[in-house]
Amino acid sequence: MKSFKMALLAGLVVPAAIAAGTQANAQVAGFAVSDPTGAILSVKALGVAHDQIVTAHKAELDQVAPRVAALQAQVEALTAPLDTNKDKKVSPEEYSAAVAAKNPIVEKVRAAQQTAQTEIAKLNEPSFMAQAWAIQQVAQKYDEAVKSVATAKNINFVMGMDSLQFAQPAADITSAVTAQLNISVPTVTITPPTPDKWQPSQSIIQLTQVYFEALQRQAQQPGQAPAATPAAPAKKQQGR
Numbered sequence: 001m002k003s004f005k006m007a008l009l010a011g012l013v014v015p016a017a018i019a020a021g022t023q024a025n026a027q028v029a030g031f032a033v034s035d036p037t038g039a040i041l042s043v044k045a046l047g048v049a050h051d052q053i054v055t056a057h058k059a060e061l062d063q064v065a066p067r068v069a070a071l072q073a074q075v076e077a078l079t080a081p082l083d084t085n086k087d088k089k090v091s092p093e094e095y096s097a098a099v100a101a102k103n104p105i106v107e108k109v110r111a112a113q114q115t116a117q118t119e120i121a122k123l124n125e126p127s128f129m130a131q132a133w134a135i136q137q138v139a140q141k142y143d144e145a146v147k148s149v150a151t152a153k154n155i156n157f158v159m160g161m162d163s164l165q166f167a168q169p170a171a172d173i174t175s176a177v178t179a180q181l182n183i184s185v186p187t188v189t190i191t192p193p194t195p196d197k198w199q200p201s202q203s204i205i206q207l208t209q210v211y212f213e214a215l216q217r218q219a220q221q222p223g224q225a226p227a228a229t230p231a232a233p234a235k236k237q238q239g240r
Contacts, residue, residue: 030156032173033164034146039177040138041211045188049134050215053190057127064123071116078109130190132200132208137188138181139204145180149173 054061079090082098082105099106150158150173158173192198200208 030154031159031167032150032153032155032157032171033159033161033167034149034172034177035161035174036139036142037207037210039145039174039181040135040142040207041214042178043138043181043185045182045185046131046134046138046211049188049190050131053127053130053134056190057130060123060126064120067116067120067123071112074112074116075109078105078112081105128208128212129192129195129198129200131211132204133192133198134188134190135207135211136200136204138185139207141181141184142177145177145184146173148180148184149176 079095079098082090082094082103084094084097085091095106146158149155153173153176155173159167
């Protein structure tokens with residue numbers, strides 16, 4: 001998890017002036033900016049939680065890769081007749097031609113994909129929900145952490161990055177907020193008190209998706225072990 005923060009920040013769209021560097025102890029004329037996503041998802045407790053989740057839900061996660069491989073083999077078998085030039089592969093052009101011709105094979109492929117995606121989502125759901133719960137525990141402490149950092153640094157205004165057009169790199173207190181969150185949330189649990197009733201809000205779902213996407217980027221780096229990266233369960237909607 002050492003390179004997680006780098007992987008996370010690489011996927012965030014932030015102004016160039018902010019991305020150029022971060023100074024944890026800096027402020028500019030009582031004004032500062034903080035990236036909630038970066039601050040929350042860089043907390044150490046989430047890395048520990050992720051390792052626990054991978055262990056706790058190993059049985060389900062171990063079934064994902066074989067199911068994906070089975071789907072790929074099934075699709076290759078179904079689409080083999082679409083290989084009109086007999087080069088043993090179906091090109092995008094050949095598949096598009098089949099779609100335009102309303103070839104029944106196309107519907108069979110779509111049905112197979114939909115069935116597999118439903119099964120994979122069901123396998124991924126327990127680990128996704130566990131990580132979402134862990135992230136929620138950190139996220140609910142974010143505002144408190146920002147206020148603590150602002151008070152300590154005599155900062156009068158803290159702005160998020162969503163609508164920010166420009167700020168000096170010295171105004172970024174994201175790292176300081178993460179440090180405060182590491183103190184206020186040293187550990188998290190991976191099971192909600194009422195797992196059958198709890199559902200993450202849309203904002204927590206989005207944070208969890210960003211978290212797993214960052215893990216995917218990290219896994220693609222040389223020397224990094226592959227990470228379990230479930231997608232959001234399709235049936236989970238906004239809630240608390």
